[in-house]
Amino acid sequence: MDFIRNFPCFSIMLCLFAGIISSGVKGRTARWINIVLLTTVTILSACTLFYTLSTGESFVYVMGKFPAPWGNEIRAGVLEAGMALFFCIIMLLSLLGGQHKLIAEVEENKIFLYYVLTNLLLSSLLALVYTNDMFTAYVFVEINTISACGLIMIRQVGRTIEAAVRYMIMSLLGSGLLLLGLCMLYDLTGHLLMSNMKESIAAIVAQGEYTIPLIVAIALMTVGLCIKCALFPFHAWLPDAYGYSTVSSAAMLSSLVSKGYIFLLIKIIYRVVGFDIFNNTRIIDVLFVFGLMGMIFGSLSAIKENDIRRMIAFSSVAQIGYIYMGFGMGTQYGMVASVFHILSHAATKSLLFIAVIGLTDVSGGSRKFIELTGSAYRNKWAGVTFTVGSLSMVGVPLFSGFISKLLFAQAAVQVDGKMLPALIVLGISTILNAIYFMKTVIRIYTPVEETSYPSVTFKDMKLYAIVLVFFIILNIILGISSQPIVDMIEQGLAMFA
């Protein structure tokens, strides 16, 4: 067996070790451990990605000496390795970009805990991505939930505590539903390993037994994961959690945590239930409708918002709606578009959160639009980056958002019954996106005669500016060289089946 096959296991274990060791050191050391860890895991994931691309097939890694249905397994293919690589890059950039705010907003003695949480969060994300076992997935969903709560409340303000409590209640409800569904599936199949579950479910469906419990179990798991990643009717926890937590947390929560759950849902659809069986249930129609509603209502809430961080948070609701609309189409193209949108949204949303913090910092820390007038002149780097993010969100060519909208439209054209609503709502949502993002861009580029706020230059924020440049590059790479990435996604999804 090739040595590279060990890398997924290494990266998960390294994250756990780094988290454990960070709990015994001071904040600065913990930060260095975290940076070294993220770089190492990035390299390991990149190696895994190239390995899977070169061999052209996925591989299963047995955790321990007991094979398939008895022991634990992880599995790596193109999509998994690519997702892990992407998550690591986004996490590294978010942490570096929000570092100065983290030092300012978090008590000095508790900073090491932040890095403990991020390391364990990364381990849980990697485990969710790589796992081939439903119970392992559940265990790491727990770690993910608890560490996300910690990330929200580490900035100790009243609003963040309230947001963390809300998040915890909703998220635990989601975990509970996931566990219920998982128990029912275990009762029906007698397995916890994804591939064995899929075989058993196919046999059950072929025999026509247990139809009702099977559908209920799938629905419970889907709804549980939807609550955890804030699909439209379950998004009440989201604006406070993203709007008031420290900026790295907001960037990571919106672009990594919710995406981890969505990726788990994709895995469940393909590897546990089976794509066709999932599409034959009516659940995808519900997802489709909720996705469309989320696209419109999320944008409407964002337009009404007067706080720039909360506005971006509400925009997340709309973008999650896009992803579920892709699921709801029930075709391979819709799925590819959704997976691409996961990447595009993760890259853009973390960019927006990090850019906004530069704008609010030069406006006296206020997030109200009236104070932000002309802030792009005071912090030119953040202004340009925010504009890039906005254009990408609206869907202007060159940037990643355009490609995902194009893919969604292409996918919608190929579905009979759902073409019209999907295209109409896609159009409306794009206009609404343009309204609130362009409003903000115009606002930050409106010159003001006299201002009491100081300007900042490159010298004051070297690390921050470099991070912003990397974010822009990432976004443009996704926008320009989209075809190889889409091919990779297709190849990865083919490996899933």
Place this chain on the structure above:
Amino acid sequence: MSKLKPQKEYEKTGAFRFLRWLSGTKDPYVGVVEMHPQKEKVIPDTTILERMSETQMLRDKVYDTQHNKLLRAFHRIYIISAVIFCIALVGLLLVTVSYLPPTGDPSNPANNTVAERYIEQGLEETGALNIVSGMILTYRAFDTFGETNVLFIATCCVMILLMIDDELLKKQEVQNDRRFEPKNDMILQGVAFVLCPIIFIFGIYIILNGHLSPGGGFSGGAIMGAGLILYVCAFGFKKTQQFFNEHVYKIAKITALCMYGLIGGYFYITGANGIENHIPLGIPGHILSSGIILPINFCVGLEVACTMYAFYALFRRGGL
């Protein structure tokens, strides 16, 4: 006829003290145990009124149900629909359960090769008489490592929320520690003096016999944690800190988790690569047997005991 003792001599005998205790004329603990009656928290009336009026004002402003009929209707519909939704969900789940395979039927899908191998070959492959331990710590060792990390991260989150860093606040909290309990309670100390060693030994017994009898790291660790908590309640933090302070806690926690990680990692990687692993299984039934289960149980037990105690200490006074 017995001889009558003089009063002074009689007062020294046990019988007199027993009779005195029986009749209740003297409490043997008065003057020996420091007793604090619980202080009732007094809140001046004015602040209560102020707060109430403020809350009321806020509520009126947000939910102006008096004038806003729509909002009132919405509130009603909200409650009614929530109740209906819950009932519908409960009904749906009950209906689903009736369709599930019946409990205890041998032809159930859950009774398959997986459980069969655990039961039939578990002893041979893991060396553990306790099949459950063998299953969670050998066959599914990765899950259990994740589960242990859940405990670890839960302590981290509680630390974020409750740990007090400010020196002044810390001192205040230490002084107020005995707010609701008497100091040096003789009864508690007497009981703890007898019970604590027994609890610790029992906990260690359960951890070390995890692979032989019901129990294991999680349950044994919980028992040891309970023993530590009893010790703190009886003898106070000062005495406990002589052997279990923040430093020791950190070292114990990190060593336990790292040991577990190393053993687990060794097991996964050797197993996956087909390398022979050098941890002997031993003779089933002996205390030193069953490969990785015994050391892992030990690590888990240490971690669980630390977690239990840390929760208690953090909730009680915001620091270890």
